[in-house]
Amino acid sequence: MNSYRIPEIAKQYTQYDMIQIHTDLPDFPELRTRLLFAFLNENNKLSSLSELFTLATALVQLGLDTHDLVTVSNEVKEKKASRSRQLKVLAGDYFSARFYHLLAKTGQIDMIKQLSNAICEVNRLKMSSYTKMKQLKMTAEDYIHLTVEIKSQLFLSFSEVMYGANKQAWPEILRGFVRCELLFTEIFRIETISKFRDSWGYWHISQNGTREERKQLQGEEVDTTKVRTLLHKYNISSQLYQLLNTQMKQLQDFVKKLESDKLQSELFHMGEPFLRFAGEHPKVLEEI
Known part of the structure; x- marks a missing residue:
């Protein structure tokens, strides 16, 4: 090996x-x-x-x-x-x-x-x-879907050469890990306002905010205070934690169905950073 x-x-x-x-x-x-x-x-x-x-x-x-x-x-x-x-x-x-x-x-x-x-x-x-x-x-959903597909395509191309049950499992597990990685990145992204534009939070507020709030986001000059107020109003951080937590659970279920114990062990090891991160923020998850 x-x-x-x-x-x-x-x-x-x-x-x-x-x-x-x-x-x-x-x-x-x-x-x-x-x-x-x-x-x-x-x-x-x-x-x-x-x-x-x-x-x-x-x-x-x-x-x-x-x-x-x-x-x-x-x-x-x-x-x-x-x-x-x-x-x-x-x-x-x-x-x-x-x-x-x-x-x-x-x-x-x-x-x-x-x-x-x-x-x-x-x-x-x-x-x-x-x-x-x-x-x-x-939309925020479009953003997650398209970004995951863009990041996954090269690796998805190997689906046809996978063997047995792994052929069915590979696309879902790959997308699941990529989605976790993306959500993990998005949680930290909202801490830096200069990186907020075109993030999940940006599109969520654009989708659900008032006309005035959308104008604030789309302006040339970014008002840091107003953006932070919108992040708090729409619970962007909590929603991202919830999405990550849900995705981790779904991914764990997929991995448990693999026939190879060795592969299962490797994948659980790869997912440990996400589980550890969630464990370090239990209060946030409890509030969701």
Whole structure:
């Protein structure tokens, strides 16, 4: 059985001086990568390829996430900011190229096609999300659904190569973990008002608030005091804790149905940070 060492292997592609000195990279997709590796290793026919497939998928995800950090406008003329923007574009292209090279040199043409189709679906979902946001038609439920689907697509593309009962379990468990991770992030996101725009809380208030409250959210200048008042009025923090708690329970039920005790143990270990976080905030959960 292969031991998990994907982040260490990926460093040979991500830790270049030019990138580290002049720009920042997004977080490595650690949770999704660990999940995919664990499931692939359950299939004897795929275990020898689990490291290759997981590394390639992590790199292409990193490439997509890096491109997402590129600002829409190129109006910034300051040399340092301009160089950072250029390197994000190049780094994203490089990570995507490495995924192709890794799979092509081992003859995994079908997997290249599979992941390429998933990339197309990711881009389609991003356009759908962007359009809803631009037209102010996004709901809080839409936000969770679309974000989870965007983050899951590359990894969902492996559903067809899963074995037996895992083939049915993989999509639900993957989405469940991604949803937990997203809700976990959203809970901390509302603590920083500068990151509040286009968050779950933002779309929830836009969906349920008064016309005046929606105008406050959509203005060019963000009034920190007013936003914090709205967060309190609509119990955004408590609702996010409730959503996370509900999702954790559903995820636990899915994991318990897996046939492999070893896989169950691995997944419960991966979910421990969410359970520990909930345990550290029992009063919040009791108030829900």
